Amino acid sequence: MAQKQLTSTIAASEGQKAWFASLRERVFETRAPYAIGQADMPFELFQAMEVPMVSNQWWAAVVSAKRLAPYYLDKLNETGFHKGLCRYCSLSMASTVLGDTSQAPWGGLPKPSLLAARLTCDCVQRVFENWAAHFRAELILLDAPAATHLPPRWWEQSRHHWRELFEDHRLQFMVRQFERLIASLERISGRKFDPDRLRALMERVNRQEEYFEEAKLAICEAPKTPVRMQEQITNVMAAQWQRGSEWAVSQAKAFRDEVVSRAAQRIAACPNERLRIMWVGAGLWYDLDFYTAFEESHGAVFVWSMYLAFGPDGYIRYGLDDPLLALASRTVSMNEQLHNPPWANEWILEQARSHRIDAAFVLTPLGTRPSATGTRFVEIALEEVGIPVFSVHADMVDARLWDAEKMRRDASLFLDQVGRR
Amino acid sequence: MRKDRIAGITSNTVPWEILRAAGYTPLLLEDEAGPTPHADRWMEDVFDRRFRVIFDRLCAGAWNHLDAVVIPRTSEQEHKLYLYLREIARTQPASAIPELYFYNLLHTRTPESYDYGLERTRQMVRDFDASEDELRAAIVESNRARGRVRDILQKRREGRLEGSAALEWIRGFYSEDRGVFADRAPDQLKGMNEQVATHRPHILIKGAPLKDASLHHLVEEAGGYVVAEDDWRGSRAAGDTDVCLNKDPVTAIFEKYFYDEVSPRVHPVVHRDAWYQREIERGHLDGVLFYVPLEDDVLGWDYPAQLAYLASRSIPSVLVRENVREHDPPLAEFVGSLHRK
Ligand code: SF4
Ligand code: SF4
Numbered sequence: 074m075a076q077k078q079l080t081s082t083i084a085a086s087e088g089q090k091a092w093f094a095s096l097r098e099r100v101f102e103t104r105a106p107y108a109i110g111q112a113d114m115p116f117e118l119f120q121a122m123e124v125p126m127v128s129n130q131w132w133a134a135v136v137s138a139k140r141l142a143p144y145y146l147d148k149l150n151e152t153g154f155h156k157g158l159c160r161y162c163s164l165s166m167a168s169t170v171l172g173d174t175s176q177a178p179w180g181g182l183p184k185p186s187l188l189a190a191r192l193t194c195d196c197v198q199r200v201f202e203n204w205a206a207h208f209r210a211e212l213i214l215l216d217a218p219a220a221t222h223l224p225p226r227w228w229e230q231s232r233h234h235w236r237e238l239f240e241d242h243r244l245q246f247m248v249r250q251f252e253r254l255i256a257s258l259e260r261i262s263g264r265k266f267d268p269d270r271l272r273a274l275m276e277r278v279n280r281q282e283e284y285f286e287e288a289k290l291a292i293c294e295a296p297k298t299p300v301r302m303q304e305q306i307t308n309v310m311a312a313q314w315q316r317g318s319e320w321a322v323s324q325a326k327a328f329r330d331e332v333v334s335r336a337a338q339r340i341a342a343c344p345n346e347r348l349r350i351m352w353v354g355a356g357l358w359y360d361l362d363f364y365t366a367f368e369e370s371h372g373a374v375f376v377w378s379m380y381l382a383f384g385p386d387g388y389i390r391y392g393l394d395d396p397l398l399a400l401a402s403r404t405v406s407m408n409e410q411l412h413n414p415p416w417a418n419e420w421i422l423e424q425a426r427s428h429r430i431d432a433a434f435v436l437t438p439l440g441t442r443p444s445a446t447g448t449r450f451v452e453i454a455l456e457e458v459g460i461p462v463f464s465v466h467a468d469m470v471d472a473r474l475w476d477a478e479k480m481r482r483d484a485s486l487f488l489d490q491v492g493r494r
Numbered sequence: 495m496r497k498d499r500i501a502g503i504t505s506n507t508v509p510w511e512i513l514r515a516a517g518y519t520p521l522l523l524e525d526e527a528g529p530t531p532h533a534d535r536w537m538e539d540v541f542d543r544r545f546r547v548i549f550d551r552l553c554a555g556a557w558n559h560l561d562a563v564v565i566p567r568t569s570e571q572e573h574k575l576y577l578y579l580r581e582i583a584r585t586q587p588a589s590a591i592p593e594l595y596f597y598n599l600l601h602t603r604t605p606e607s608y609d610y611g612l613e614r615t616r617q618m619v620r621d622f623d624a625s626e627d628e629l630r631a632a633i634v635e636s637n638r639a640r641g642r643v644r645d646i647l648q649k650r651r652e653g654r655l656e657g658s659a660a661l662e663w664i665r666g667f668y669s670e671d672r673g674v675f676a677d678r679a680p681d682q683l684k685g686m687n688e689q690v691a692t693h694r695p696h697i698l699i700k701g702a703p704l705k706d707a708s709l710h711h712l713v714e715e716a717g718g719y720v721v722a723e724d725d726w727r728g729s730r731a732a733g734d735t736d737v738c739l740n741k742d743p744v745t746a747i748f749e750k751y752f753y754d755e756v757s758p759r760v761h762p763v764v765h766r767d768a769w770y771q772r773e774i775e776r777g778h779l780d781g782v783l784f785y786v787p788l789e790d791d792v793l794g795w796d797y798p799a800q801l802a803y804l805a806s807r808s809i810p811s812v813l814v815r816e817n818v819r820e821h822d823p824p825l826a827e828f829v830g831s832l833h834r835k
Contacts, residue, residue, distance in 0.1 A: 153801065154797075155788055155790075155815075157788035157791060193570070195791075198759075199763075199795030200795060202762065202795075203795065216604070218600060219573050219596060242614070246606060414577055415577075415584060437538060445540045447577075449538060450536065450578075453535075
C-alpha cells in the first residue's frame, strides 16, 4: 500500500490495534463484557455504559484486508449457506465460528456477551440469529420503520431540525427500543445508565465531527488534496467506532490540525493531481492499492469517500436536552442517507460539487442488497450534471470476485477519456 | 359500500379491510410479460422481477386504472420500491405515478413493534377516513373469503385438488373482489370429489416466494402431489385465524397482519418457522422441496437449520436452485424415490 503521509494516520492505526488488544485482554482475563454490532448501531450507548463494541463491518474489512475473506467465505458456503448471500455482514461471523478461527487477524474476536443489529435489510437478522445461537450470546435487534417525510437536502436540517426531519413516531419508537437495549447493557455491565453521561458524550461527538468538518473544508478548498482518501478513512473510522471518547476526539483534532496545516503549506498528497475522483460506496477492503493506482498514470487522485463527509452531516446534533431522542435521530435514517433516494443522490451531488470532483467511481455491491440500492439514482444524478461515472460491480470483502488487473485496465480507459475532456 | 376505486397493493401485509372500508377494491400488483425499460434505467438487478414490473408500469403510466398504490414495510424490496417511486414522482414531472401510501408495519414480535404498528394502523384508518361500520363490513367480507381459501386447502389435503390448481385458484383471494371470490367458491368446490393423489407422495414446498405454479407443475409431472407450500400465495393465504369481530376493529385488523401474516421480516425465528414445523409434525408429508435460488438473499440463511430440522424427523428433501425444466431430472428422481405413507 502507498506510504502513509500523515502522522495521525499512523497514530489512528496504532490506536485501534492497541484498543483491540486491550479489549481481548480484558475479555479473556477478567471476562469483561463486550458486544459485536452493526455499523449503524448507536455506539454511543455502549460507550456510555462502558461496554466496548466491535463494529461488524470494521472487522469484516480487517479480515478482508488480511486476505482471509476467501478462506472464511468458502467455509460459509461449505456449511450450506449459498454463494449469493451477503458477505459484508457475514464474514465476521464466519471468521469466528467456522474453520480455523485462530487464523483470524490479531488472534480473532473473542466470544461476545451481546450481538446487536439494526434491521435495515431482511437478511441481517438471520446472520445475527445464527451468530448469537452459536455463541449463546444475547441478541438485540432494532427494527427500522421507513421514512416517509423525505426532504431532499436533509443535511441542511439534520443538525438543528432533526426532530422534524426524522418524524416523531419513528424517533419515539427508536427511543423505546433503546430502552430495551439499555436494560440489557445495564444487566450485562452491572452499571446504571446515566443520561447526563450520554449527553456529555454526545457533546464530545459533536466536537469530534466539527473537527472532521474543518478537515473536510480544507480538502475542498485546497488546490490539490492534502490527504488521500484512504488516510481519511483510516483516521475517521478509527475515531468513529469510539466516537465521543477522549481518544477519539483528540485523534480527530490531530487529524484536523495536520490536514489544515498541510493545506496551508500547499502540500499535496499527490503533486501530480490533475483529476479529482470520488469513490461512492463502502471500500474495496481487499485491494486498497486500487485507490492510488492511477496517480502516476493519470494524475487521478481519490479525494472523497462517504466516510469523512458523513461525519459532520450525519452525526452532528445540536439541542441535546433529550440525548436519547437526539441519538435516535442519528440512528434512525442512516441507511437512507447513504443508500437511498432522494437522500443519497442529493447528498452525493452536493459533495461532488463542493469537492470539485471530475469523475466518480460508483460501487454497486454484489450480493449485498440494501447497499446495492440507490446506486443508479446516484449515477444518473452525477451524469446529469456532467460528472462521468465509472460503475464498479464488486463485493466489499469478497476478493474471490475481483479481477484486479482487468479492473485497472478498464478504469484506465475510462480515465483516459475523462482526461481528454 | 362504495367500491369504485382501485388500490394496487404490493403484498399480503397491506390491510385489505381498511382499503375496502374506504371504498377501494384492493388488487395485488402482479408480474406481467414484456420489457421494463424504466426499471432497467433506475433499478439495480437485485430487485425481483415482480417489483421491477410494478415500478416500470407505474413510471410508464401504464397502470392508470389504479387510484392509489399501498406499500408495506414488511420487506426491504418494497421499502425501496416506495422510495424509488417517490423519487420518480419528485424528479420526473411528466410521470403520472398514482398516489402512494406507505404502511409502516413491522414484523419483529416485540412490544414496541406491536405498539408502533397499532398506532400506524390507526393512522392509516384516519388517513383513509374509514368508519367503524365500514371496517366491520369489510372484515366480514374478507373473513368469508378466508373461509373459502381454507375450504380449498382442505380439498387439497384430502387429495382431491392438485396443488397447482389450488395455487392458481387462491390467486383470486388477492386479485379479485373478495366478495365475488367467496361467493363463487362453494359451487366450484362441490364437484371435486375424485381422489387424484391416492398413491402419489405428498410434498411440501418451502423457500423463496413462488411467482407462479410452474414449480408445482414440475413436481406434478414427476408424479408428486404438492400438498402445501410455505407461501402467502398458497397455504398461508388465509392464515390461522380470521380478523376477530369481538374487539375494536382497528386492533383486530392490526393483530391479524402483525401476528398472522407471512413476511421475510418476521422475527424471531421460532415464529418464522412455526408453521413449517407444525406441518412437519403433523406427519402427512413424504418429502420437502426447498426452493432457494441463488438470487435469494434471505431464505438461504434459514435453509441449513430448516434442513437439519427435517433430517431430525427423517423426512427426505431436495434442494432446487432454479425453477426450470433443465433441473427436472434430479427433481423427478427425488419424487420417484418417495413413497406415500
Ligand atoms: S444486505 Fe447489507 S446490511 Fe444486510 S446483511 Fe447484506 S451487507 Fe449486511
Ligand atoms: S455499506 Fe452502507 S449499510 Fe453497509 S455498513 Fe456501510 S454505510 Fe452501513
